[in-house]
Amino acid sequence: MSEIERAGDAHGQGPGTTLARGQGGVAEKFENPGLPEHRHRMGDTDPKAARRAERQVAILLVLSMIGSVLIVVSIIGVKYDGSFNQISLSTKAIGLSMFLSLFALGVGAVHWAKTLMPDDERIDYRHRQRGTTAERDQAVAILKEGTDESGIARRPLIRNTLIGAGVLFPIPAVFFFRDTGPLPGDDLSTTMWREGMYLTKDPEGGRIRASDLGLGSVVHVMPEGIEDQEEILNAKAKAAVLLMRLEPELLNPGSGREDWAVDGIVAYSKICTHMGCPVALYEQQTHHLLCPCHQSTFDVTRECKVIFGPAKRALPQLPIRVDAEGYLQAQSGFHEAVGPSFWERG
Template identity: 80%
Template sequence: MSDIERAEEAHGQPGTTLARPEGGVPDRFENPGLPPHKHRMGDTDPKAAKRAERQVAFFLLLSIIGSIGIIVSIIAVKYDGSFERISLSTKAIGLSMFLSLFALGVGAVHWAKTLMPDDERIDMRHRQRGTTAEREEAVAILKEGAGEAGLGRRPLIRNTLVGALALFPIPAVFFFRDTGPLPGNQLSVTMWKAGTHLVKDPEGGRIRAADVSLGSVVHVLPEGIEEVDHTLNEKAKSAVLIMRLDQSLLTEKQNDWGVDGTVAYSKICTHMGCPVALYEQQTHHLLCPCHQSTFDLTQDCKVIFGPAKRPLPQLPIAVDDEGYLYATNGFDEAVGPSFWERG
């Protein structure tokens, strides 16, 4: 290694351009020092500092109001299954959460910009574990920083900050509570029962067996679902897919529960309840887009890939005297996710 390379390694980084005197050994860069510190109004004017303190406290109070607003929105806006109530609840919670987060952030930034120390300092590198004196000095610096932050001298900021931070996580408790109890055996009960006609989703109208072409898939719901209370809940449980295949590809159960190769299966994935809405016509596979669970339609919707553990439940169907499809019974097992209690 040359003298110049050794000097670069000792005084800079390899490849760094250094000033080289005639002797050939480069010198260190000249230390430019720190720029002159510019004092803020709060540093020199006690009134300005007090005004900034009140401004910070104001934003922290807004954050407290926002956190309380989240809780009030969850409790006050009761869910009745309508889109209007869902929209109102979402907007109220969203605006309150925005106020809580935004005001807390603005208050913290304003506090840092106007009241916390902003002068630059140099902390020289040293070995990882310092001496006892250095450690005591570090503790003293931390205490000094805490003192300069003004928590001890500015009780208004300290108290409002404690209030904002204490209230901020509380809405999470109400969020979890608002999810409601586990469904118990509710997934075992749907609107499907003997004699219920299949209607198209979302346009409505009964379906003729002759209109279901080979290789097609139709999204269906039980007739009369729009007239019941909690329509959204019932749709989530009762959504069904019907498909028509060559009868030679189907199992004995599928042919018994189907009509001329047309079979009906729950649209609700048995993993996490996502809608199974993708049908591969060539492979006869149903796919869940959420976690890629794949069901083989020619094997009683057996799971052949992905995290789902159960086949999709089949709905037994038949055709009436006018040629319309109807259910001969409800599902013989619960639809949807497998991790909930079943009855």
């Protein structure tokens, strides 16, 4: 026995396996061992098992249909009253319903493929991108054969439930888009901020003294009295502000903004001008504000101009001042609309 044959036995190749020799007696490749013996599934040999699998697939598709209906019910059935509990309930109901719809549809499709569709091993040879007429006719024949093998024609229960699941599945998207409501128009141009309105801590409340803020401080603030607004969530979404204190010499205010800060304290809208996410990550060393959604980065020392990311507009600045007792007030409201810029502005 040669060294190569002994090596084959040592690696469990068996006496029937031979190796082609290259230069110097080095093995180059194995002979094609062929395909292993095909193992049939229960559904291939037992009609009862096939019918059982068919019913299981149908049940999963019906569950997907139920999930799609529940998404719509969750969207239109939960009425908002402005409370976080209602928002939490609606979000959980939509999420669970969407999970049921997607999960059942996916598992049903996988179970169908694993248990009922043919699993014979085949070899598909590559061919030119544009086949001949005969090859194209053959492709059509293969597609027809695949349709027959999938069982759509002879398994009406799966076919009908699949059609039902496919029809209902995209319907919730219509309600999702409708739920976004109309474009805000000029609504974001008007916030609750007015001249003389005090800055208060969010969410605990309480006015803020300029002397209470140390270098590097970051405070989330709201206008005083916002709790009395009827639509408090909408009011907060537009009026959210970040208050930061830097060394005064680091600031580079533009023309007309020289008095918008107080001893290095600046106030900027917290709503990203890209997609409206809350800009809440402050890098104290670089004086950059980062939006966690899409990584838009704003330079606080240069009027929060965009230095990185998809945002195209600086964060609007809120002019501030101090009263006789040292409390921070707004000089006026924002001079431009807050929030994202993906609609036309006047």
